Amino acid sequence: MSGHPSAAAPGGRAQPFSCPYCGEEDLRPAEGGHHCPDCDRRFALTFLGRGAGERHPTRSTTTGGTV
Template structure:
């Protein structure tokens, strides 16, 4: 099983100086703005992926 992807930038200030937090799984700390945040994958949407090609009839 592969590891989860790490965030590339802070969602608050946009800086890239992030470190994993000791608060647990999915927790990160930004050294630039001194904020901590947690990321969590909630799941896939029930509707799935919808492709809209702009309308028109199909023949």
């Protein structure tokens, strides 16, 4: 377990160590997420899953034209 003072929040969820916008480490709990008093932004972190997710083709192969 990390020795950082904000490594775990109540409920066992990990806390961010710094603001993703300005890098400030003094983060405060805010409604639904965290507040950075340095840049005055609120943000929330969301876990989207593991792995790369679905692969989407970048090019349609059904255009019927030549490339």
